[in-house]
Each structure stands twice: as C-alpha cells, then as structure tokens.
Amino acid sequence: MKKTVLILSAMLMGSGLSWGLGKDNLITLNNTLRLAWNDNYYQATSNKTSTGMITEQPEIMINLNRENTFLGLRYRPSFVWFTESSVSRRQTVQHELDASLSHTFSPRFSVSVVETFRRGVQPELQDRNNALILPDQSYMENTVNGTLGIQLRQSTRLDASGRFYIMRYDNEAVSTNTDYNIASAGLTLRQEVSKATTISGSLNYDNTSYRQLSARSANTFSIGGGVDHTFGPRLLGSLSGGYQLKSFELASISGQNSPYGNFSLTYLFNPRLRFTAGASYSLWEADIQPYASQERLSSYASLGYDLSTRVAVYLSGGITRGKYLSEQTYTPSGDSTAQGGNDTIYQGSLRASYMIDRHNFLEATYQYTKAASDVRADFAANLFDLGWRLSF
Numbered sequence: 537m538k539k540t541v542l543i544l545s546a547m548l549m550g551s552g553l554s555w556g557l558g559k560d561n562l563i564t565l566n567n568t569l570r571l572a573w574n575d576n577y578y579q580a581t582s583n584k585t586s587t588g589m590i591t592e593q594p595e596i597m598i599n600l601n602r603e604n605t606f607l608g609l610r611y612r613p614s615f616v617w618f619t620e621s622s623v624s625r626r627q628t629v630q631h632e633l634d635a636s637l638s639h640t641f642s643p644r645f646s647v648s649v650v651e652t653f654r655r656g657v658q659p660e661l662q663d664r665n666n667a668l669i670l671p672d673q674s675y676m677e678n679t680v681n682g683t684l685g686i687q688l689r690q691s692t693r694l695d696a697s698g699r700f701y702i703m704r705y706d707n708e709a710v711s712t713n714t715d716y717n718i719a720s721a722g723l724t725l726r727q728e729v730s731k732a733t734t735i736s737g738s739l740n741y742d743n744t745s746y747r748q749l750s751a752r753s754a755n756t757f758s759i760g761g762g763v764d765h766t767f768g769p770r771l772l773g774s775l776s777g778g779y780q781l782k783s784f785e786l787a788s789i790s791g792q793n794s795p796y797g798n799f800s801l802t803y804l805f806n807p808r809l810r811f812t813a814g815a816s817y818s819l820w821e822a823d824i825q826p827y828a829s830q831e832r833l834s835s836y837a838s839l840g841y842d843l844s845t846r847v848a849v850y851l852s853g854g855i856t857r858g859k860y861l862s863e864q865t866y867t868p869s870g871d872s873t874a875q876g877g878n879d880t881i882y883q884g885s886l887r888a889s890y891m892i893d894r895h896n897f898l899e900a901t902y903q904y905t906k907a908a909s910d911v912r913a914d915f916a917a918n919l920f921d922l923g924w925r926l927s928f
Contacts, residue, residue, distance in 0.1 A: 565928040566595040576917035577623060578659050578672075579907070587620035604641075610634040624672045631655040646685040653678045674706040691728040697721070713825060715747040732766040738778070744821060751786035751866050752828045756819065758796065770804040780819050782829065789828050790863040794819055813837040820858070824911055826866055826874055831859040846891040853884040860911050877910025897925040 570591040576584040595612040614630040631654070638648040653676075660672045683697040699720040705711045722740035729735055742756040760778015767773060777797035784791060800814035815835040822830045836854035843849060862876040885903040892898060901921040907914055 562597075562599045564597040566593075566597070566925055568593040568595070568923055568925040570921060570923040572919060572921040574917060574919050576915055577618075577620070579913070579915040579917060581913045581915055585620060585622055587618045587623050589619070590617045591615065605639045606637070608634075608636045625657060628657045630657060644687045648683050648685075650681045651679065671707055671710065673710055676702075676704045676706075678702050693726045695724045695726070697724070712748045713746075714749075716752075716821070717745045717747070718821075719743045719745070734764045735761065736763070736776070737761045738776075749866070751784075751789070753785040754782055754829065756780055756782040760796065762798075772802045773800070775799045782819050784828060784864075786866060789866055790861070792819055792829060792831075792864070794831060808842040810840050811838070822858075822860065822864075824858075824860065824879065827860045827911070828864045828866055829861075830879075831861075833857045833859075848889050850887040850889075851885075852887075853882075855883075856881045875910075879909040879911050880907065882906045882908075895927050897927070899923045899925065 572589040598609040633653040701718040740758040762776025796818035798816040820832040834856040838852035
C-alpha cells in the first residue's frame, strides 16, 4: 500500500508540470480498477486453480511536442490481489514502461528510438507428463529499437535499424537455462511506385545469445521484400516475405533454413464498422525447454463496431502454432530424449466498452484460451474481466 501511495503522489505532482509545457504538450492521468475471474490460472489439464483477481492500475502518459522533436512516455504499474489461497503469490506488483523519442535533423535525416520495459510474473508451465517446465516466477524484459531514416529521393527512403532485447528471470535455476539477449541490425529500402503502392526490400541479422546455456545461442540472416497497397478508400493491404537462414553455436543442434512471410488486411465497411486480419510464418525463439527454436505460424482477425458514440464492441480471435523439432533440443548434460511436436494455442475474445462521460469508461471482456500440444500440457481457460477507467 505504501508503494501505491508513493506512485499516485508522484503522478499527481507530475500533473502540475503541464502548466509550463505549452499547448503542444499533454499530460494524461488515468486510473483503472479491474475485477476478473480466471477458471484455470496455472493452465493445468486437471486439478484447475480458479481465482478472482482485483487489479489497480494507475497510469501516466506524457507527450512533449517541439517543432522537430517528439517525446512520449507512458508508465503503468499494476497492483494485483488474488482471492484464491492456493495461488502461490497472493499479491503482485507489475510494471509497464513505454518511451519513444523521434527527431528530424533535416528533410532528409530523422531518427527514432523506442523502449519497452516490462516487469511481471508468469504462472508455472507444465509438460504433458505434468512435470514442471517453468515455475511460478518473476521476470524482466526490455526492448530498445532504434531507426535512422534517410530520404534518398522524394519517393525513396532507406531505414537503418537496430534492436536489443533482454529477458531475465529471478529464479536462479530458470535464469541459468533461459536468460538470453537478442541483438539485431537491418536495412530496409522503400520505393513509392505510385500514390497507392510502396515496395520494399530488406536485409536483417539477429544474434540470440543465452547468458549461461550458450550452446543454444544462434545467428539468423533474413532477406526479403514486401509491398503495401491501398486498393481504395476502404481497403488497405500489406504483404512481405523472404528467406531465413539460422545456425546454432552447438554443431549437434541442427540449423534451419526456411521461408518467412507476413500479410495484413484492413477493410472499412463504413466509419463505424472495421475488419482486420493477418497471418505470419517465421522461425522464432523457443519458449519451451529443451527446444532451441520453433517454426511459428500465427493468424488473427478482429471486428470492431461502434454501436453509438458511447458504445463499442470488439470481436477477435487468433491461432498460433509452433512446430518443435527433436533435432533442435539440448540439455545441460548434453543428451536429450525429447521428441518433436506441435504446440497450438487458440484464443478468442469479446469486449464491450461504454463511455459514461468524457472522464469515465466501463469495459467488459470475455477471453477463451485453449492449448492443444504435443510438448506440454493441454489446457483450456476462461477469463471474465470488468473494468472501470477514470481519465483526468
């Protein structure tokens, strides 16, 4: 509770700064209270743990605009209380911080930096034999993305980008096998061939480095291209694809060469009804031990409808399928009998929001999640959530 008071006090003190920032700057304070019920918190096949959750989420957002510079900050801690006594952590504090900075040096040169920080808790994960894969634990992840944009000609742009990602777990045993960094660099050339169409070509390099279990470290090269096209005032589309080559530091872990692809489509039926769909296929970091990599195929679709100026409903769903290969397994002892398999996650949600007035908003959400897996325990979970957001 003391932490809550300190954070809320700091937010209120910060709101006084807005008087000196000028009309192009904005400080927004929000507070959300959420009541939720999860009927399978630990994602178990049987002996499910149901729990209620009470979440308090203060939030501060700061936007500072200058002629050539924009700075955006968003910080949202979450104080969560669980009603079920069998949940190992009866209360948790989680943190979300997003920051972005962009600056235009000249009509030809610009730079942007985006940082995303998360401090949270993950519930335990079990395999198909109910053996513990990852315990209930705290984690920290941070991503920094930077892009240098060069306008070569009026219709031609070159972006040089870099990314650094870190994942850290508090549990020492998990940290030893799972902590990793990803350092990435890439070049993307975009050419506007018409007002409706832009084509691009890209070259990227990713280095995944495990802090302790270095044998799982890998290098990935990707080359590809894409096209963005506006079919009309109501239909927008994007398509990209290419080829990836992935090699591991340990020779006994088989490398992977695979095509990759992404597409997205947005259709505006009218100003109140909109539809979005997309899919992607690529090589991805494995989040299930002892696998070093996965081939991931994901698809999603969402439909949003504004019933009135105050009421809106959203329907969305998605499927994510990870393919794990037996020849891409590794354990600290050097041998593994793990078999390959597929891990498929189905998700669907229905959300309704109601604006009481310009300061008060109500939101109700139902989410269903189901896993059908060869490499971990199958499960199904239902989440019901009711939230009240107050915006100052």
